[in-house]
Amino acid sequence: MREAGRIGVTELAGLTGASEMTIRRDLEVLADQGVLERYRGGARSLLLRGEEPPFALREQEGLDVKRRIAAEVSGLIADGESVVVDSGTTCLEVARVLEQRRLTVMPLSLHAVNALAGAPQVTLLVPGGQPRPGELALTGQLTTASLAALRFDTAVIGCCGLTAADGLTAYDLDDAAVKRAAIASARRVIAVAAAAKLSRTALAFVTPVAALHAVVTDDGAADEETDALAAAGVTVRKV
């Protein structure tokens, strides 16, 4: 459906090998999530350009790349550090890796909070805030106030776009404010960004590239993008 924009139930059943009833049931779930719209005989995508697909979909996508990035980030962090971990699916993988470490961690989404809630070695700090539906990213005055009250060794920040020219950008204005607060409260800032993010710019400006200390991306990143980042004084790691 992502390729064609719309697709029929019978067609989907043929492609997947599942029965039409199962296709209908799955489409109903996705329609409830707001991903697509049903019409008689098929469904059409509701994802506009510039809009994020829902969390449940993004979480599965490129999981191996995210895990590699997360492992690299973990290697940049020393035992005993205090770390603030941003919202988003890549940062969720970072949180999952940090579960095994002896650290003080403040995650900025409830997904990551739950991932770390049982970790015996982690001192978990929960920020206040209003969780955005689906994403469960914590936002608002309570979140920025929680961040302003603390100082971290390292901030791990996700993004929707990252270029040398436009800096680090996000889709959501509230998220952007939280990211800024997290960056302001940390001595060192590590940005994580799958290769696709490096050629994009999203709506909300967060910070210029100069404020970042390191960027971890994957080996699919174009050299021209990473060279431009390096020229701005950022350490770039491709994994």
Added chain:
Amino acid sequence: MREAGRIGVTELAGLTGASEMTIRRDLEVLADQGVLERYRGGARSLLLRGEEPPFALREQEGLDVKRRIAAEVSGLIADGESVVVDSGTTCLEVARVLEQRRLTVMPLSLHAVNALAGAPQVTLLVPGGQPRPGELALTGQLTTASLAALRFDTAVIGCCGLTAADGLTAYDLDDAAVKRAAIASARRVIAVAAAAKLSRTALAFVTPVAALHAVVTDDGAADEETDALAAAGVTVRKV
């Protein structure tokens, strides 16, 4: 084991009808939770007097009573109100009932946060803080600061002990501080307490009974206890 303090594996197998292997496995889980200590041939309880059993056990106990109390509390709250809901198993049931309501809710434990995270009609406010292991009650400066920044219509407060003479008391000092902050931020305070709590006094003093507006308990509560509360000016409901 609660009666005898210690018990043998063979004895437990005979009492329950389960195999010894199952008994061993279950005892291992409880030992990991810190409830008991294994020795060759049996196990002895590690629950000291005055100490709380772990969350997973308390959650199952008297579930029907807690649900009745929770339903009654929900009836005392009007649509559109802002409510702060305390930690603890009884308050978790309150949160589960409020999931269906149109309200602004700040839960004081991560269990309740998760219960409300998917509720479409609820405006969810997460307080900052450090979750206590198991309980996942949020505590500390961040929690009291989050509460101090807001004013609620109603606070639903749980307790470990509640008597007219000693007031509302809790086992944990940090919890007590959070409860006080919640009470200070609410116009109206509803205490929930299963009958057994009404004859008890725990370590940490929270507030005198006079600061409460209503107490919801169950029909197992002794009249002398509830009469004493009513004499202090509190509305008492037995369900």
Added chain:
DNA sequence: GCTTTCGAACATGTCAGATGTTCGTTATGG
């Protein structure tokens, strides 16, 4: 050294969730 307990490994049972099938109902195009 003997008996009892332990726990790893495998076999079995059980339950919830996903999937498939059937069939009466409903929407849409001609």
Added chain:
DNA sequence: CCATAACGAACATCTGACATGTTCGAAAGC
């Protein structure tokens, strides 16, 4: 207005995860 295809409720079936039982070699305690 009807014929046809799509729909979705109800039921049957499948499947995988988890709890339980069994066996047997190893370890602990007397």
